[in-house]
Amino acid sequence: MxxxxxxxxxxxxxxxxxxxxxxxxxxxxxxxxxxxxxxxxxxxxxxxxxxxxxxxxxxxxxxxxxxxxxxxxxxxxxxxxxxxxxxxxxxxxxxxxxxxxxxxxxxxxxxxxxxxxxxxxxxxxxxxxxxxxxxxxxxxxxxxxxxxxxxxxxxxxxxxxxxxxxxxxxxxxxxxxxxxxxxxxxxxxxxxxxxxxxxxxxxxxGIRAELSSPTLSKCVISGNTSYDGGGIYFISCTEITVSDCTISGNTTSGYSGHGGGISLSSCAEVTISDCTISGNATSGSASDGGGIYLSSCTESTLSGCTIDGNNAGSGGGGMYIYDSDPTITDCLISSNTSNLNNGGGMYIGGGAPTLSGCTIDGNEADDWGGGMYIYDSDVAITDCSISDNTASRIGGGGMYIGGGAPTLSGCTIDGNEADD
The missing domain is CATH 2.160.20.10 (Single-stranded right-handed beta-helix, Pectin lyase-like)
Known part of the structure; x- marks a missing residue:
């Protein structure tokens, strides 16, 4: 016992x-x-x-x-x-x-x-x-x-x-x-x-992240507003993953507020895949990147995305890329507009982005580069279709190149128009 x-x-x-x-x-x-x-x-x-x-x-x-x-x-x-x-x-x-x-x-x-x-x-x-x-x-x-x-x-x-x-x-x-x-x-x-x-x-x-590593999957970010990054604003973040998300109808309200849908600044290891980024807008006359604004980012990839019907108050209706080297694959960039500046579909300034298998179609710029505006960039474009884009006032209906050493391989450029 x-x-x-x-x-x-x-x-x-x-x-x-x-x-x-x-x-x-x-x-x-x-x-x-x-x-x-x-x-x-x-x-x-x-x-x-x-x-x-x-x-x-x-x-x-x-x-x-x-x-x-x-x-x-x-x-x-x-x-x-x-x-x-x-x-x-x-x-x-x-x-x-x-x-x-x-x-x-x-x-x-x-x-x-x-x-x-x-x-x-x-x-x-x-x-x-x-x-x-x-x-x-x-x-x-x-x-x-x-x-x-x-x-x-x-x-x-x-x-x-x-x-x-x-x-x-x-x-x-x-x-x-x-x-x-x-x-x-x-x-x-x-x-x-x-x-x-x-x-x-x-x-x-919708979301702001700083010095963080968020993962988003199958999320919907819509109808949100802010000065910068109407839907999402990521700054100084690493290991960002955004997959199978819809980012639509978001707006920035600032005079120079960038990224109607998504704004990414000084980020690294960004992966955006199989997302729909549509109907977003920047409203200020100096605001860029109606759909996506990407600045000073490294090791970034976008794949299988639809970037459609976005509007920039200034440049880069679909995407504004500055001093960054993203790899963009199999994306549709269509029906985007830039109101007061260049690059209806895409504005690429500096850096050495890589585009492959993309369709850039039906975009419109108020100034240069209805489909793409490329300035001082070593962008490489492979197997892309650039068609039916319009530059309303000045030139480069499909593409405007102003410096840098861009390369094109296996691309189709067709049906683009510059009004002046």
Whole structure:
């Protein structure tokens, strides 16, 4: 008996309590507050939240406290709200949460913050939670960044979430900083706005990332606005992957705001594949890159993309490439326009880009280069079709070359027109 008692005593420390399920609902449950349930929960527990609108008296509605638990609504985000009531953050994960901290099926609404860090809807620092099937809506980071979600040195997995009508100085929908490596899949960013009035304080209506490595797959970024990078603004980032995404109907509002759909500056190892970038616009008279703006980027590749129907207030209706060496393969660049400058389809200034197997068709420039404007660049163009483009006022319906040493091989140039 003594030996058995000693054995059980030694075994006790390694035995774990079974996971529990805690119920939360506005009435009739053990807990009425999500936070109260989290406070008593342990790692491995599941908190099931019934339909209703939940708020709390603290600095945020929900703090997951570093616990590896599952917080899940029973009936989905359409009827289950984390409502910050316009004076606090919705959710914070700031205690080293890992992928085992899962948040699923909520609408995070009416978050507000006005300190320098930002983050109104969800604030993630030094953590990597899993966020599934959530809606981030009407959150406002006043004088800060990341209206919907802010991630600092964080690696969240975000799946099937929508970010709608969120506002901030930068990163209206989402702001990423300081080595963040988030993975986004099946997410939508619609109607978000970055309110700042310069590149440094107003980029990324949908998403802004700085010094980070985001991965986006099967996402839709549409109808967002900002000074720079109407849909997406990436600066000083590495290992960026954007695949099978639709980036459409985004706009920049600044006089020199670039990249209606996407703006990338000083980035490296950029991969954009199988994306549709359409109907985006830069509105300022000195704003370039209606669809894509690429400046001072290295090791960049674009493949299998459709860049269609974009408009630049200045140059590069479809794409504006400056001092960069991207490899562009099997892309369709069509029906883009540049209003006050050159390069209806593409503007290429400097660098040594490589284009192969691309179709550049039906683009229009107000000045030179309806299809392509090439200036001081060593671009290599192989097996491309450049057809039915128009330069409205000056010259180079299909292509204008002004310096550099471009090379063409196996290309078809046909049906282009220069009005003057």
């Amino acid at each position: 003594i030996r058995l008692a000693m054995f059980l005593a030694c075994l006790a420390p390694v035995m774990q309590s079974p996971a529990e399920t805690l119920d939360v609902c506005p009435s009739g449950c053990t807990y009425f507050s999500i936070q109260n349930a989290i406070d008593v929960a342990s790692d491995g527990d599941e908190i099931l939240v019934g339909p209703g609108s939940y708020n709390d008296a603290g600095a945020q509605v929900v703090n997951t406290l570093g616990k590896a638990l599952t917080l899940r609504s029973t009936d989905g985000p359409e009827v289950t709200f984390i409502n910050a009531q316009y004076f606090r953050r919705g959710i914070v994960c700031i205690n080293g949460e890992g992928p085992g901290t899962t948040i699923q099926g909520f609408t995070i609404i009416n978050g507000y913050n006005e300190d320098g860090d930002g983050a109104a809807g969800m604030y993630i620092v030094d953590s990597s939670p899993t966020v599934l099937d959530c809606i981030f809506e009407n959150n406002y980071s006043n004088l800060g960044n990341g209206g919907g979600l802010y991630a600092d040195n964080a690696s969240p997995l975000i799946v099937n979430c929508s970010f709608t009508n969120n506002r901030a100085d930068s990163g209206g929908g989402m702001y990423l900083i300081n080595g963040s490596t988030p993975s986004l899949s099946g997410c939508t960013f619609t109607g978000n706005e970055a309110l700042g009035t310069s590149s440094s304080s107003g980029g990324g209506g």
